[in-house]
Amino acid sequence: MEKFRASERLVDQLSEEKLTSYRAWLQYEQIENQDYVSKIKPFVQHVAVDLACDEIIDNALIEWQTGLSSMFQINASIIKDGSVDKGLVLKLDQDYQEDAYVLRASDDQLILTGGSSRAILYGVFHILRLIQRRALLAGLSIKETPKNKIRMINHWDDMNGSVERGYAGKSFFFDDYQFIKDRQRVYDYARLLSSVGINALTINNVNVHRIETELVTDTFLSDVKQTSDIFNQYGITMYLSINYAAPVELGVLTTADPLDEDVIAFWGKTAKHVYDVVPNLGGFLVKADSENRPGPFTYGRDHAQGANMLGKAVEPYGGKVIWRCFVYNNKQDWRDRKTDRARAAYDHFKPLDGEFNDNVILQIKNGPMDFQVREPVSPLIGELENTNQFLEFQIAQEYLGQQRHLVYLIPQWKEVLEFDTYAKGENTKVKDIVSGEVFDNKIAGIVAVTNVGIDYNWTGHTIAQLNFYGYGRLIWNPDLTSEEIALEWIKQTFGHDPKTIETIMKMVMPSWEAYENYTSPLGIGWMVNVSHHYGPNIDGYEYDMWGTYHFADRNGIGVDRTIATGTGYTGQYHAENRDLYESIETCPDELLLFFHHVPYTHVLKSGKTVIQHIYDTHHKGVEQVEEMIANWDSLADKVDERRHQDVKERLSHQLWSAKEWRDTINSYFYRKSGIADEQNRKIY
Template structure:
């Protein structure tokens, strides 16, 4: 099935607007296309079933070759004797053409690609493999790579799934790119045409399964109407070899089934799930299976009835086994009401505590899905010790493409290097090589299943994830799931060439920005293993380090006036270090051998603790936050250097995000540094923290219709205070005499953009308007909204090249709208080259 958008582009030859919709499947013309002038003029499809992956491969090759090379190729289903692009399964190829000389055995989903002979041969172990080979060929020529090749490519692991946290009402939990593609108003979405193009994107990077609903599942997904709707959704993914899966609510037999129990060992419950499973497979015969979140964060599960987690997982495993399905059972199980008063308590211990006693008790079609770290998708965590603990149980690694704790796609964070670091980590189980990538592939412990689950959360926005640059993470996830030995920079540069351009300048600039982005974000949010110091009690976006401690969620930093960090040692702390194999445990147990970037993850130390760098912990905090925010400013100029080299629409949209990130990085910098300065009372050696000589605090201006407002958290406002209008209908003015030397400045206004209103602002000097703007970022940014003056809503707008004479009058007018009282924090007059 080809989507309407694709048909229009193909048949009419119209180049679609560069809005990000086609992502890396743009099939843009390449300058060196003449090097492939001898490309065969026909495609021969072997054993092509109607709407099967081989037929899809043929259509994709037709479309791609026409776009990249400007050449029309015809499709045949029988050999013609002329040179051809031959696509099919290995079995079908051998029946027609005889054996082919491949290096290595083809495994499930694997393919053989050869462009060395008269024919181009694309042969898969199965039909899905043939499609993956076609996409490999198109990736090569789409980058102008016409060098002859002959190689076998097999996936690293059999399970390569996306997880989408979509809700039946059309919202998406931790989604930052619009509404659901799958659901609306409690049922299947009426318009499914975009799903075909999403299936194309997933298949093009080797993803073979998709779970389409939230792990916090709604039981009504299993209504007869919705089960029928799942069949329609599955039909759109099937031609691309992407099998449908669903998340289940454990209590469904009670919620919608009319039973008085959901005990997994109750015969009535077992029968109910068996019948529902049969109905699902009647609608979706190739259903991949189930994803289950149980007994975590208030979700129901087997522990309600004093049954084990294995009892719960095996209930579903037995139901799907006759149909060839599997069960992905999340290891994200913990008590979110643990007491912070007990210093032995540790959420990071939960997965091993719950699952270690159950190793070997799960059915062979159960896969325990483990988040890459022991807490929750933080900016830096050690690998989960559960990877090396489960020896007899299938496991998969759960990665998060949607940037829940990492800037919600409004901050650039290329995640390939983070994932690569985790996948290459050697846990040394039994003192033998035990890299995480080899554990999840099942190679290390010889289990039948294993793989990858990536939380993607695409939405209705044209560019899928709400950010053009964030799509590098979806591409990198697929590439690393297929082959984790690939280097993140190489993956990134392939993506840049396919998505933007092969222009060396474009490649260099986006590479520099992206490869710096993870350490930069880590620096200005939370470093030394302290976690991402975001607000964990609200939107997981802006800064709020105090929210981490003194609650039951267990993402603690244990920060007080003198010390900081979790003591996870066996000797004195929670014992988490001891959950790792002995060689790793001894490293983390000893403060001298613990890497500085995980120091506060494993050790509770004074702020004056000296790091291996020679700095104290607190001075490293100050310096890192200033350094990270400073580098974020350079991303703006780097991107501006691509003007004219990137199409206007995408250039402007990325520039807007980078300018926003540069401003919000300063919010993070000041907020975190001020918080720990107030807590520790240890000054910054460079005397930067709390000293802002270029600012005029709004609360110190002459106010008319405005009043001072104490911001909470206090550190998310410069000087702890902001101003708001005295009512939601009163226009406010704030004025001040400018005492800075006469000259030309960049005038930056920090304000708060609340969800629920769109205030209007005007800034002027001596009644000369410098600029106007509206508080409408909720329409332009994707991060989870806030209705408060806080670190989520704090932002900045800058007017460049403003001429100022000492003694001039600065005036800001704010007109409230809705619940947004035109809040202002401060104004900065920045000389050229000064960040603030």
């Protein structure tokens, strides 16, 4: 099985048909087009390594050989410490930015110059991607510099083997309160990550329970090291999620007060020991004072004091502390309409701007609530002028159909990245803030909660692989369009048949809109079942303590977040956006109910009333899923049976679920409003 060299053991475990799913976008299908083969062959006979080899370069060479042997049945010869006239030449140029690389080709020589071994690895994946997409190499001249220096993945894996909000099977890191000793999956995963430019990850859940608290102790440090070393071989820096209350949880101290001398000493000693054993560790990720997790508030300290204490502990070793801003009151009284969860991140962290250590980074979710199908951009982004920050997305489709629904997420994320905050005047876009450019941050980047698990196709839904792939590609280069990313992925994953490409494009491109259509309308969010977050439950969060309300009554619906009459949340934005959202006249339709409470008869910019919009979009969403199914059915003879069947089954469930959403939402609002559907469609 040269084709999938890194996974020989898995080849024994997975049937060939399942391996096709497992290979994801690194299919390296044999190329039948001899014209194309002849044009590429000059570049792929030899590879010269004009630099000092290390494990990362070795993996780049393995990948190169794996790809070529599979696509061309060629065993590329490797010339170390030298150059070649024909073929690929790998060079290092330390003047380049660390992850940047240049590809320049004549008719038969291709020079890949990188700023680091990792950049070379990225360059090799780039060339293989070009070949998988049947691009020509002659005359190539490309310079790639990633927009974001840190491009990270967060796992929410628990050591009992479960994955919080995981929809693709159990963890491949942990099982039964231990590391899984067979680490083949970890190698293969590292390879997938680096193929799309990911250079950092955490492996354990931000909710750190008793057992995971011991990850920073000798109980697990040798496992941590082995895992970290695997990722390092692919240019990926590993971090650990830690328990802020570790000194208490481990029974060492009775306090976790960040100003307590013993606590400071505990973390100093812990950090020293961790870095003695795992010198390549990136640092710690912390969820503190959030959803029942302990934190500095317990001791009357603020988040800067908490984070800086940890920052200082890891500083001597070049470590970083990533501190999540997902802090809000999750014991809210639903009767209290003044408290607004949407305000929380800004209210908590804006006043602390400038108080964080240089090696502390605040991690901010893309929206003010929690990864809903539609939210405004978090107003905290652009407001921290002197604080390192990461933007956080969620690839796992927690509120977006849990990888049983096909939802292409890149269009949503692009809206976030392109959003103009006006933080430093017009055209201060999110993408330029989180990249560190606007405020000249030392550390900056984007992070996302992963959607992978031990399922043989990694992501549960085969097409959810696209969100994993697309996330890496988008944060490398936010100027790629959603269409470009999808096309890249389809060609690599499903090949070059024009009908297949066109059909899958027709399925994925409107899929976010479709999901929005048949779920909660006009930016209001939630309306899902409590706790597991799947399926419609309009009042599920309405009389609960999570700060997530719609306030629907027989007359209207929506949350008044205006300064004039509401919670004042709009005031957290810069003037341009504040005014846009404050006025019911200018507020975009898709966010109307997030910002305003309106009657069902309110007329949208579309010309429809709110209630008619609800009816229409909910019918349309179901029709869009029906179209997806018709499209996918038409590919029965174009896609291998296993993947076709897998997707077909999920689409069939999606249709059932979409109808549940449509009928529940429409019935709920009809029963409440009493206003009939203009088109007289069935309401229950």
